[in-house]
Amino acid sequence: MILPADAFMLLSVVNTKLRDEYPSLARLCEEEGADETEIVSRLAALGYRYDGSANAFKNL
Secondary structure (H helix, E strand, C coil), X not given: CCCCCCHHXXXXXXXXXXXXXXXXXHHHHHHHCCCHHHHHXXXXXXXXXXXXXXXXXEEC
């Protein structure tokens, strides 16, 4: 998966994929070849963190 440069677009793409296609962030990253650390870091800079129970990034 090519990660969008814009962090808000990244948030939208990742949350949509988590909702529609993948049961977890780890699975999304594994199957899409994405860097989990990069995603978590970039979205944390916007004030979002991954909530495993909701399988989505949520505002802190």
